[in-house]
Amino acid sequence: DTAVSQTPKYLVTQMGNDKSIKCEQNLGHDTMYWYKQDSKKFLKIMFSYNNKELIINETVPNRFSPKSPDKAHLNLHINSLELGDSAVYFCASSQEDRANYGYTFGSGTRLTVV
């Protein structure tokens, strides 16, 4: 199936741990994103990569580090997890020259820091 897939779906971890979330898209899109959705359902962009290059880096703590090994993958590594990092993280992709086609989102990773 063509899609944006991210793993894991759920992640429960203790404060101070380091964790990674993986994302892959097989749509042939050239741009990938990470969004954070808070408890009030507000979606905020964190990072954007175009063809493996960082384009957008919002004001997120430097404990968050995205890595794009190729244009089909964008992983998110989080160091020294804090309680406030608990949220749902969404990966998305789009084709830059087809803005009106919108973004395709993965099904999210619910991160709970305890």
Added chain:
Amino acid sequence: TQLLEQSPQFLSIQEGENLTVYCNSSSVFSSLQWYRQEPGEGPVLLVTVVTGGEVKKLKRLTFQFGDARKDSSLHITAAQPGDTGLYLCAAYNQGGKLIFGQGTELSVKP
């Protein structure tokens, strides 16, 4: 800062009722998108409106872009339980980032 403000934030109605969700901004956008997000899933694009005054229909959903391209509305006719979900408007800001409204959580009861 370009913001998208949605109203209402929560809406609970009975099956068969009509409803309208609003998305407003003080900024002008070249286009605006509406997404629907179901529990445990990511947002899914419903429609993109581009021209001021444009109206698009998707079955029982009618989307309108304001004449000045600063606002949009989503009208659902004869809502059904399957319409339940989080409705999000989104637009590209001056930095080229897709920003979202805070969403409208719709619950349609049988």
